[in-house]
Amino acid sequence: MVDVKIVEVGPRDGLQNISQLVPTGTKVELIKRLSRTGLSKIEATSFVSPKWIPQLADGDMVLKAIQSLIASPQNNIGYPVLVPNVKGLEKAVQNGAREVAVFVSATESFSQKNINCSVAVSLVRVRLVTERARALGIKVRGYVSCIFEDPYEGLTDPEQVVTTTQTLLDAGCYEVSLGDTLGAGTPTDVGRLFTHLLRTVPASSIAAHFHDTYGQAIANVMKAYALGIRTFDSSVAGLGGCPFAKGAKGNLATEDLVYTLEKSGVSTGVDLDELVKIGTWISQELGIPNGSRAGSAIASKTHKNGAPKSSLPTRVWHALESTREYRVRRSSANVEICLTRGENGNALTQSLIQGLIKLFETFSGDGAVSRIILRGEGKYFCTGMDLKGTISNQEQFLLLRALFHAIDECPKTTIAVINGPCFGGGVGLAFVCDIRLAVLNATFTLSEVRLGLCPATISKYVVREWGFSYARTAMLTARQITASELAGLQVIQGVATDEASLDTTLDIMLEELRFAAPEASRLSKELVKVAYADAGGKQQARVIKSSFDRMMGPGSEHSHARSEFKRGIRKIDWETIDSVPCAKL
Numbered sequence: 001m002v003d004v005k006i007v008e009v010g011p012r013d014g015l016q017n018i019s020q021l022v023p024t025g026t027k028v029e030l031i032k033r034l035s036r037t038g039l040s041k042i043e044a045t046s047f048v049s050p051k052w053i054p055q056l057a058d059g060d061m062v063l064k065a066i067q068s069l070i071a072s073p074q075n076n077i078g079y080p081v082l083v084p085n086v087k088g089l090e091k092a093v094q095n096g097a098r099e100v101a102v103f104v105s106a107t108e109s110f111s112q113k114n115i116n117c118s119v120a121v122s123l124v125r126v127r128l129v130t131e132r133a134r135a136l137g138i139k140v141r142g143y144v145s146c147i148f149e150d151p152y153e154g155l156t157d158p159e160q161v162v163t164t165t166q167t168l169l170d171a172g173c174y175e176v177s178l179g180d181t182l183g184a185g186t187p188t189d190v191g192r193l194f195t196h197l198l199r200t201v202p203a204s205s206i207a208a209h210f211h212d213t214y215g216q217a218i219a220n221v222m223k224a225y226a227l228g229i230r231t232f233d234s235s236v237a238g239l240g241g242c243p244f245a246k247g248a249k250g251n252l253a254t255e256d257l258v259y260t261l262e263k264s265g266v267s268t269g270v271d272l273d274e275l276v277k278i279g280t281w282i283s284q285e286l287g288i289p290n291g292s293r294a295g296s297a298i299a300s301k302t303h304k305n306g307a308p309k310s311s312l313p314t315r316v317w318h319a320l321e322s323t324r325e326y327r328v329r330r331s332s333a334n335v336e337i338c339l340t341r342g343e344n345g346n347a348l349t350q351s352l353i354q355g356l357i358k359l360f361e362t363f364s365g366d367g368a369v370s371r372i373i374l375r376g377e378g379k380y381f382c383t384g385m386d387l388k389g390t391i392s393n394q395e396q397f398l399l400l401r402a403l404f405h406a407i408d409e410c411p412k413t414t415i416a417v418i419n420g421p422c423f424g425g426g427v428g429l430a431f432v433c434d435i436r437l438a439v440l441n442a443t444f445t446l447s448e449v450r451l452g453l454c455p456a457t458i459s460k461y462v463v464r465e466w467g468f469s470y471a472r473t474a475m476l477t478a479r480q481i482t483a484s485e486l487a488g489l490q491v492i493q494g495v496a497t498d499e500a501s502l503d504t505t506l507d508i509m510l511e512e513l514r515f516a517a518p519e520a521s522r523l524s525k526e527l528v529k530v531a532y533a534d535a536g537g538k539q540q541a542r543v544i545k546s547s548f549d550r551m552m553g554p555g556s557e558h559s560h561a562r563s564e565f566k567r568g569i570r571k572i573d574w575e576t577i578d579s580v581p582c583a584k585l
Ligand SMILES: CC(C)(COP(=O)([O-])OP(=O)([O-])OC[C@H]1O[C@@H](n2cnc3c(N)ncnc32)[C@H](O)[C@@H]1OP(=O)([O-])[O-])[C@@H](O)C(=O)NCCC(=O)NCCSC(=O)C[C@@](C)(O)CC(=O)[O-]
Pocket: 343, 344, 345, 347, 348, 379, 383, 384, 385, 386, 387, 388, 400, 423, 424, 425, 426, 428, 447, 448, 451, 453, 454, 455, 456, 457, 458, 459
């Protein structure tokens, strides 16, 4: 028996406010994982026009993918989807929805700006949806937004909240969730509004939906709880944001809500540990910081980045070489090169470039090395071309070109571990690698134009990885780009809050890569490169054919994997295999 019902809104309200497009598979996985935590309601997606909310344009696919959950008689979880009108309702029902949510604003300005109609018109629409839904046996939940403040017209008249709430209930909504869209309300405001409302509306018909923009969400929950409210909306990892306060926190995090309630002796029926794992996982998937304070604290105590500490084997590194400019160490099939000119921003001096070229060429030919990690020490990852050097222009060009070429041609999987800001050639160094993991405060600045230069040698790699238009603007403006922005473009594969978590993120990545066969990885790199250099051309056709022959040929990694598969082995740790015939290919 639970004291409080939590409505998880992360997969809809949360993701809706994330700028980068989230893959459908990730959304489905999020819902599936949340379904195993004890939550009884998970808002799955919306059927609002993709023009308004492109992030949720795949609502039909998400709903289809969770159909077995929705339809399972053993599963008592409700999966409401947001619909703006009868058309949205019909689409939702066609795709298997059994519960929908409708929304209105308590204020005129927000209604006009958000859904392009007056409050009165939106209430008529909602009534139509509710009538139709009820005729189809579909449950309807209602939302009223801007209960305390409207971003355009200021404070909300409490009477408008009472009227809209009552109208939604009269129309047939089984519950109305009152949303503090701006997150501006305080416990005093909650006390005033909810006391007023509860004179005419039963507490059992009301849910509270608080945002944490001003850090008031938990305090507001406790105040509403004291007044008799027993249903609260929240979002795992605090997913979401506030479109009216850039960079501000969005929804109340479900982990914070569960933590506070359970610690106060209020039962939620939700497994906090599981929730914390999901919050950590989804934050990593999206490359954004975990918005839950309780979630981050619990994760850092018990797990690191979602993986229990004990599940990651301790990696032992052996020093190989050390100069004044870099240090090299090795752990089984992994080699790490660390730039150690921290006091000079790890700028690329002549000797550093020469050293790096030699290292990449050497390890490229070492059959026992599968991955090369490039990282920086100190404040910066790399500040690019040495602006204090004295070598000739021609020599500088040849050196830089050879450095990037050596890394690009390296048959091993290359990983840039970006500990801080990158400038010019430093950005090139990060983006010539195959995989990038970065600390959250890392920035990427193509500063060349400010120095009367252009990103000549690095353009080949930066444009390939970033795309033409984005790269052009970055070059022309020399603006500072954040790690989160590039993670949003999916060109940075992991973002960590600090250097310690960056190490863990690398460990997790190295663990994953243990199961990637080295020769197959090399062929995969070639395929991507030729797809860029000669899409649809003869060279691409040749590389595809030769890769196919090679991977299927006798003595290949695949012949080993195939015989293992037949023996029931589904995952091969290629790091432990040094006598696989393919290693000699
Ligand atoms: C990084 C900040 C903001 C730090 O700002 P700051 O005020 O210098 O503070 P700091 O204490 O953090 O600086 C660290 C030290 O690193 C040095 N340093 C730093 N960068 C370099 C560099 N590149 N070359 C030589 N030295 C460098 C810097 O001079 C300083 O040494 P100090 O002056 O104290 O002795 C500032 O120093 C700065 O703006 N540096 C220049 C960064 C930059 O614009 N790099 C692009 C270089 S052009 C390039 O890479 C061309 C290329 C390769 O793309 C062309 C091609 O593609 O063909």
